[in-house]
Amino acid sequence: MLVLVAAAVGGLVIGPTPIGFSRVVGDVLSHVGLGRSTLTPLQSVIVWQLRAPRMVLGLLAGTMLAVAGGTYQGVFRNPLADPYLLGVAAGAGLGATIAIADVGGGLSTPSWTPLLAFAGALVAVAVTWAIGGRGLRTSTSSLILAGVAVASLFTSAQTFLQQQASVDSLARVYIWLLGSLASASWSSVTLVLPYVVICTLICLVAARALDVMSVGEDESRSLGLAVGKVRLLVVAAASLGTAAVVSAVGLIGFVGIVVPHVVRLLVGTSYRRILPISVIAGAAFLVIADTIARTVMAPSELPLGVVTALVGAPVFVFILSLRGRVTM
Amino acid sequence: MKHSLRFVLALTLSALAIPLTTLSASGATTKPSCVVSLSPTATETLFAIGAGSQVQAVDKDSNFPKKGLPSTRIDALNPSVESIIGVCKSTPTHPSKKPDVVIISYNANSIQQKLSAVGIKVINDSAPATLGGAYAQINQLGRLSGHAASARHLVANLKKTIAKDIASVPAHPNQNVSTYYELDPTFYSLTSSTFVGSLLKSLGATNIADAQATSADGGYPQLTSEYIVSASPTLIFLADTICCAASAASVAQRPGFSTISAVAHGHVIGLSDDVASRWGPRLGLLMNQLTSAVKAVLADTKVWNG
Numbered sequence: 001m002l003v004l005v006a007a008a009v010g011g012l013v014i015g016p017t018p019i020g021f022s023r024v025v026g027d028v029l030s031h032v033g034l035g036r037s038t039l040t041p042l043q044s045v046i047v048w049q050l051r052a053p054r055m056v057l058g059l060l061a062g063t064m065l066a067v068a069g070g071t072y073q074g075v076f077r078n079p080l081a082d083p084y085l086l087g088v089a090a091g092a093g094l095g096a097t098i099a100i101a102d103v104g105g106g107l108s109t110p111s112w113t114p115l116l117a118f119a120g121a122l123v124a125v126a127v128t129w130a131i132g133g134r135g136l137r138t139s140t141s142s143l144i145l146a147g148v149a150v151a152s153l154f155t156s157a158q159t160f161l162q163q164q165a166s167v168d169s170l171a172r173v174y175i176w177l178l179g180s181l182a183s184a185s186w187s188s189v190t191l192v193l194p195y196v197v198i199c200t201l202i203c204l205v206a207a208r209a210l211d212v213m214s215v216g217e218d219e220s221r222s223l224g225l226a227v228g229k230v231r232l233l234v235v236a237a238a239s240l241g242t243a244a245v246v247s248a249v250g251l252i253g254f255v256g257i258v259v260p261h262v263v264r265l266l267v268g269t270s271y272r273r274i275l276p277i278s279v280i281a282g283a284a285f286l287v288i289a290d291t292i293a294r295t296v297m298a299p300s301e302l303p304l305g306v307v308t309a310l311v312g313a314p315v316f317v318f319i320l321s322l323r324g325r326v327t328m
Numbered sequence: 329m330k331h332s333l334r335f336v337l338a339l340t341l342s343a344l345a346i347p348l349t350t351l352s353a354s355g356a357t358t359k360p361s362c363v364v365s366l367s368p369t370a371t372e373t374l375f376a377i378g379a380g381s382q383v384q385a386v387d388k389d390s391n392f393p394k395k396g397l398p399s400t401r402i403d404a405l406n407p408s409v410e411s412i413i414g415v416c417k418s419t420p421t422h423p424s425k426k427p428d429v430v431i432i433s434y435n436a437n438s439i440q441q442k443l444s445a446v447g448i449k450v451i452n453d454s455a456p457a458t459l460g461g462a463y464a465q466i467n468q469l470g471r472l473s474g475h476a477a478s479a480r481h482l483v484a485n486l487k488k489t490i491a492k493d494i495a496s497v498p499a500h501p502n503q504n505v506s507t508y509y510e511l512d513p514t515f516y517s518l519t520s521s522t523f524v525g526s527l528l529k530s531l532g533a534t535n536i537a538d539a540q541a542t543s544a545d546g547g548y549p550q551l552t553s554e555y556i557v558s559a560s561p562t563l564i565f566l567a568d569t570i571c572c573a574a575s576a577a578s579v580a581q582r583p584g585f586s587t588i589s590a591v592a593h594g595h596v597i598g599l600s601d602d603v604a605s606r607w608g609p610r611l612g613l614l615m616n617q618l619t620s621a622v623k624a625v626l627a628d629t630k631v632w633n634g
Contacts, residue, residue: 016554016558017554017558041587042557042587049584050583053583109572109573110513110572166389168601170405171512172513172571182515182553184583294552300542300545
């Protein structure tokens with residue numbers, strides 16, 4: 001929890017424009033009636049209109065990706081499962097490409113990109129479920145295979161559109177695919193917040209069921225668990241939340257697969273511990289990664305997905321080497 | 329006597345040499361009938377100097393002039409030698425099917441080397457860094473297409489227009505017109521070392537991107553919203569009005585941007601993406617727009633009186 005608070009404060013304090021730590025903290029406290037702010041109007045704009053929504057969106061995105069990743073790993077009992085398993089990334093990428101390349105015309109306004117990315121992500125998951133599912137009796141392996149097929153299909157369609165697009169569109173699609181919190185605003189936070197809150201809560205409530213499912217589907221059914229319904233519910237919640245996040249920040253990889261594993265290595269294999277801790281760990285991780293991304297090569301910003309991979313992978317390998325093999 | 333004869337002979341030979349020299353200076357006596365332009369700027373220039381009928385294929389981004397462009401389109405990002413070779417219509421006077429010259433602005437797929445290997449002349453007219461470079465390219469296209477005089481005339485007109493614009497901006501030693509030139513909504517900009525940047529510099533404007541430039545960005549750094557808000561430029565140019573629907577209204581809605589001087593005082597100028605990114609015959613139009621904007625800022629007392 002301390003790490004989360006430190007990450008959040010760091011997200012407000014650290015940036016290209018030097019604003020003292022004490023002044024930022026003083027301004028935060030003044031908002032809750034403790035003391036007076038000493039920030040200039042410009043500094044206040046930078047902190048509250050630029051850095052704060054970026055930090056909050058980072059917290060929300062990190063939370064959702066980590067919880068969704070952990071949930072998927074529990075549902076599919078697969079350590080390599082991540083939030084993009086059922087085609088969310090490919091669908092969102094296709095939707096964003098359609099918007100940015102202005103396919104068909106009339107889509108050049110930036111507001112179309114998150115909308116079409118969201119729609120694309122949901123369509124991809126729906127197609128995956130339609131192909132790989134047999135209603136509530138669908139098996140995890142068929143879903144995973146369907147997800148791979150759908151992802152390949154959507155990615156190839158995206159590649160085709162990119163090839164037809166202009167150089168400028170190509171560059172903007174590439175930047176979107178790398179993922180970024182740079183375009184965060186309070187309106188994007190407001191849009192994403194209800195999805196993250198509701199979907200995370202659903203996943204957290206389903207944690208006990210995920211623990212039961214870890215012993216196997218047949219065994220779970222024999223214990224009275226409605227495996228099909230639970231799977232449908234958590235996959236829907238995790239996918240919906242991930243789609244909302246991806247539409248706002250692009251494709252940020254690594255968070256959803258590594259954070260739950262790191263948490264698992266530290267606190268054990270019960271999802272009643274993994275998922276709540278992943279809320280905090282994922283949020284902190286992404287905000288710290290974003291702070292690194294926007295400062296380490298200032299004035300340029302590194303793509304956020306590069307930082308999450310560069311930072312997360314060695315940490316994961318280190319912890320894995322200390323704790324042995326990954327157990328689900 | 330002998331000296332006189334030599335003198336007359338020299339004069340006679342000089343007189344005979346003049347037409348030969350003139351012919352040599354004007355380039356090829358036969359105009360190329362198959363020109364392929366994979367550069368939107370070169371396309372505009374060729375049509376402006378009267379060589380439009382010689383252009384038999386253009387790239388997908390060539391969209392000006394609005395009428396008269398050939399229907400054959402080549403993908404400049406992924407060109408193939410075979411598709412370029414086959415575009416030309418053979419004529420009785422020009423039976424060869426190979427293009428006479430291909431103009432590119434970006435050497436995708438090493439197309440320059442591949443076309444040269446099959447004996448096709450390739451001209452790589454990438455974006456110049458200065459006005460002089462732009463004029464040189466226009467003259468070069470004039471010589472290549474057999475319209476050298478038209479090209480020189482175009483260049484002379486552009487020089488006159490631009491010089492007039494520069495002279496019309498009053499001296500402003502105590503007023504810093506700081507500019508932010510936006511190339512796309514992810515805050516890619518350009519510095520004074522670029523072509524358009526040099527135009528702004530000639531008008532006495534400063535560029536907020538200059539301080540953020542690194543050697544790796546080639547004059548096109550990506551800024552951050554925080555930096556732009558902090559710098560609070562007095563003038564913003566949007567070169568992404570078509571691709572990305574950027575406008576003064578959309579810029580004002582970005583977090584923190586309403587506090588920027590240019591936004592607060594209504595000096596956010598939308599430019600046509602095409603005009604703003606090409607260095608051909610519409611340079612004069614671009615310069616007019618830049619000049620008008622700078623003069624409007626200088627004349628706005630609200631900007632300078634706080």
